[in-house]
Amino acid sequence: MNPSDIAKSVRIGIVGFGTAGRAFVPAIEKHPGFVFAGFADPSASVREQGAQEFGVAAYESIDKLIEHGALDAVYVASPTTLHRAHVELVARAGKHVLVEKPMAANLDDARAMVAVADAAGIVLLAGHSHSYDQPIHAMRELIDSGELGRVRMVHTWCFTDWIYRPRRPDELDASQGGGVTLRQGSHQFDIIRLLAGGAARSVRARTFDWDPERSAIGAHTVFIEFDDGAAATAVYNGYGRFASAELCFDVGEWGFPAQSRALAKPASLEDELRAKAERARNAIPASAPDQPFFGLTLVSCERGEIRQSPKGLFVYTRDGKREIELPTDVSPRELVMREFHDAISGRKRAIHDGRWGVANLEVCAAAIASSDRGEEVFLEHQVALA
Numbered sequence: 001m002n003p004s005d006i007a008k009s010v011r012i013g014i015v016g017f018g019t020a021g022r023a024f025v026p027a028i029e030k031h032p033g034f035v036f037a038g039f040a041d042p043s044a045s046v047r048e049q050g051a052q053e054f055g056v057a058a059y060e061s062i063d064k065l066i067e068h069g070a071l072d073a074v075y076v077a078s079p080t081t082l083h084r085a086h087v088e089l090v091a092r093a094g095k096h097v098l099v100e101k102p103m104a105a106n107l108d109d110a111r112a113m114v115a116v117a118d119a120a121g122i123v124l125l126a127g128h129s130h131s132y133d134q135p136i137h138a139m140r141e142l143i144d145s146g147e148l149g150r151v152r153m154v155h156t157w158c159f160t161d162w163i164y165r166p167r168r169p170d171e172l173d174a175s176q177g178g179g180v181t182l183r184q185g186s187h188q189f190d191i192i193r194l195l196a197g198g199a200a201r202s203v204r205a206r207t208f209d210w211d212p213e214r215s216a217i218g219a220h221t222v223f224i225e226f227d228d229g230a231a232a233t234a235v236y237n238g239y240g241r242f243a244s245a246e247l248c249f250d251v252g253e254w255g256f257p258a259q260s261r262a263l264a265k266p267a268s269l270e271d272e273l274r275a276k277a278e279r280a281r282n283a284i285p286a287s288a289p290d291q292p293f294f295g296l297t298l299v300s301c302e303r304g305e306i307r308q309s310p311k312g313l314f315v316y317t318r319d320g321k322r323e324i325e326l327p328t329d330v331s332p333r334e335l336v337m338r339e340f341h342d343a344i345s346g347r348k349r350a351i352h353d354g355r356w357g358v359a360n361l362e363v364c365a366a367a368i369a370s371s372d373r374g375e376e377v378f379l380e381h382q383v384a385l386a
Helices: 003-008 019-023 025-030 044-054 062-068 080-092 107-120 134-145 185-196 269-282 332-345 354-373
Strands: 010-015 034-040 057-059 073-076 096-099 124-126 151-159 200-208 219-226 231-237 296-301 304-309 312-317 320-325
Touching (some): 010 062, 025 034, 034 044, 034 062, 062 073, 096 332, 107 354, 124 332, 134 304, 134 332, 185 200, 185 219, 185 354, 200 354, 219 354
Parallel strands (some): 010 073, 096 124
Antiparallel strands (some): 151 296, 296 304
């Protein structure tokens, strides 16, 4: 297939058909430049149900998907520890890759993924993250306009029940890319870096593990300094007692009224995995009545502040407060697919490319290292926003 044909119709497959994998199907089907061509998942019941629901071929392994799917691109939504191996397989087959966050379980794997993508000459996009949410995009556009001057501070704070939601064991193990700082910090640090210009300088952090019956990094407080002197904080608490929706007009992560919170894990691993599979079918809607609130994000510029509103943004200046309304008919994942297609077709360079993903993962790893060592950690793999 030549580049002009790919620009018209990109056949894409999905590896891993859990919550993240299924959530992308509506966005893929809505984009006129993509065709959902099939998926791979090791679970026979998932394959049977997914194939029947979406009318596509289902394979038991990534190898069979690549061999028989006639694909141009693959979305890697498998467990984090498999990301490197799966990205390498896809890249060496000459297919473009979208890889789920966190990009990898460690920086060495993430950097190897960038290297194999470069060698193969394919697009590597690292997402989804909540930096694709419409209000975050609009904040960046307002910053770029110069109306409010330079960004000086960014604060993003999120309180959820993350630690008690249904989880596979690897999702709680930091060595396998699990825990709040790697899985949810991936969202927060991407938001912060996008708004503050990308080039973070250093990280100082404390991570917390408060429940011995659900041992994992369940909370963090992270301070990030940038090359231009801007500073940011990321606070995440996943223990479910307080919800940041109370600070955000009672709107939740996906733009719907906040849901009741879980405060105890399922009784057994079998129950947990069953609950996780059920949640995967309904966890992430394709559209919503309000803008998504991944907690509270507040940007302080030299001449004003910006924060989310249910309909878009509130902007605060000496002239008072105004609201910028934004569309609610475009989901964040649709914006991911637009960026991916634009990069594949050569229309626009991707922001969230592999090197950007490495830089986000470096902040996650630095936060954990800073807490373990009790010291500031300086960063080496940052990239500025182009």
